[in-house]
Amino acid sequence: MVVVAPYTEAAISCRQVQGRLAPCMNYLLKGGAPSFPCCGGVKTLYAAAKTTADRKTACICLKQLVRAIKRLNLSYAAALPAKCSVSIPYKISPSTDCSMYASLLYFVFAYA
Structure with missing residues (x-):
């Protein structure tokens, strides 16, 4: 018996990734400590990436952003x-x- 996981599209978009990380721009350019809104966006993005498709999309968007x-x-x-x-x-x-x-x-998200 073979079990195949259904294909799912990512619920996260690059626009959402950019929006969540917009408060981080000062930190990403100048360093120091990230602001509270920046870390809030990072944590929200992390929590929103529930599926493999979401996590892959978030990774690709982060790569494109940098x-x-x-x-x-x-x-x-x-x-x-x-x-x-x-x-x-x-x-x-x-x-x-x-x-x-x-x-x-x-595995990281499921067992963290």
Whole structure:
């Protein structure tokens, strides 16, 4: 007997990812400590990524976002989840392979 999981579309969009992280722009450009609204957005985004499709989409959107912002400090981007007390199994970077983490993220989110 073979069990196949149904295909699901992501409920998260890149527009939502950008909106949630908009309060983080000062931190991503200048460093220091992320603001309360920034960490609130990070935590909301983390909680919203419930399915594998959501987590993959969020990863892809984060990757696109760091590529699009030319003056963004990649070290600050990579440190953002931990600074907001959120643990994700990849570094926010333009070189992240999101397909590699889609199934791994299930275990991190489901058993964290």
